[in-house]
Amino acid sequence: MFTQDVILENVLVCLRDMIPGAETVGPDSDMVDDLGLESVKMMDLLMKLEDDYDLSIPINILMDVRTPRQLAASLIGYLEKRNGPV
Template sequence: MPQTNEIADVIIDMIGALPQAKRGVTPETNIVRDLGLDSLAVMNFVMTLEDRFDVSIPMDRLVGIETVADLAATLSNLMGAERA
C-alpha cells in the first residue's frame, strides 16, 4: 500500500495535467481556493483518483478535504481500511 506522501506525489502529478493547473502545487495547496477548481472539476478529479487508486471516496468524507495533503491522507486511510 502506498504511503500518504507517495499518494500526495501522485495527486500533485495528476493536478499538473489539469488544464487549470498552476505551478507550485504542494501538499498544502488548497484544492478549491488555490487551484480555482469548480465543483464539476473537483468531482471529475475525484472520479479520476478513485479509478487510479481503485477506491471509492464517500461523499461525507469529501466535505473535510481542503488540501492535497487532506486528500492524500483520506485516500491512504480508505485504502488501508479496504485492504484490512
C-alpha cells in the same frame, strides 16, 4: 505498496494535469481558493483517484478536505480499510 508520500504525489500530479499552469501546486495549496477548483473539477479528481486506486470514494469526503495533503491522508484511510495498513 502505497505510502502516504506516493499517494500525495499522485494527487499533486493529477491536479497539475487538470489545471493549466498549475506547476507550482503544493501539498498545502487550497484546492478551491488557491487553485480555483469548482465542483465539477473536484468530481473529476475524485473519479481519477478512484480509478487509480480501484476504490470508491464517498463524495462527502470533499466536505472535510481543502488541500492535497488532506485529501491524500483521507485516501489512506480508505486504502487501509480495503488493503490493511499502508
